[in-house]
Amino acid sequence: MSTFGGPHDLGMSPDEGLALFSNADLKDPRYSYLFLPAPPPGTSGLGRRLNPDQYYFACRWNYADTPREFLRRALARVENPANGRTADARPVDWGPHPSTGRVADLSPGLAAALGLNTDDVVKITISARRAIPVKPTLSMKRAGHGSSNPHAKPAIKQFIKSPNCSCRNGARIDKIVLHCTEGSLASALAEFQKADGRQVSAHYVIDRNGDIYQMVSDSDRSNHCMGANQNSIGIEHVAGETDPLTAPQAAASAALIRWLLQQYQIPRTNIFGHDFAPGYSRPGGTSCPDKLFGATHDQRTIAAWVEANV
Helix, strand or coil, X not given: CEECCXXXXXXXXXXXXXXXXXXXXXXXXXXXXXXCCCCCCCCCCXXXXXXXXXXXXXXXXXXXXXXXXXXXXXXXXEECCCCCCEEEEEEEEECCCHHHCCCEEECHHHHHHHCCCCCCCCXXXXXXXXXXXCCCCCCCCCCCCCCXXXXXXXXXXXXXXXXXXEECCCXXXXXXXXXXXXXXXXXXXXXXXXXXCCCCCCCEEECCCCCEEECCCCCEEECCCCCCCCCEEEEEECECCCCCCCHHHHHHHHHHHHHXXXXXXXXXXXXXXXXXXXXXXXXXXXXXXXXXXXXXXXXXXXXXXXXXXX
């Protein structure tokens, strides 16, 4: 499997539609929840308007066996056989393209909830008992989509949703901001789950042993870098103020950054330490990311680490 759909899926063209739904369905309460309230800037197709946090999927359907109208009304059970997690999801499209070698694509939100990453095995069960069958309809010819990212997203140990996030409102992800937790994994996860107080968060937290936790969907804005949240992905690294990255942590961070750069077409020059992120506006600045990437506190240290590792 892989993931697809939403404002940041650059594998889908701006005007790409969906095999099972049309613009008329945006006003149908049975289906409207699958989509964002407004089309992302510069797009007109329903593919990029899918809400990536909703649970939907695509398979290479044979419409003679599973007619289009049947699929529109169906609800399938999606399972990660590796950990037993399951969720109900709606079919929305035909895909992925046969050239990908995959037979199913999931929404980013569904994949994260089930703990799935690109090229993992997924089991999808769709039954007439969960839909209203109708007569077969003509097949729709469609090339099918599929992520062109050559890098697999590193395994996410756990998705722990933070309440401290908000909608990007279609803003393009164009930078990555690197942080140091200045504390333990437990304290960082706890702080990012507090709905009161500082109300801070990050998209990802990487532990000293290389485990990656996700706390905010990429499609949402996390509260990690005041003044620079709208267009950025925030990655926290568990460490004290004087600690460098561990080898497993550095490897996990580099792998995640490589995937993000390709997935969202972010320039390599747009990877910043917290204190050096364009737009960062906290009075007095910050010592973050401390000594994680080198002894000197400047953006050149970050750039040198990226050049050597990413």
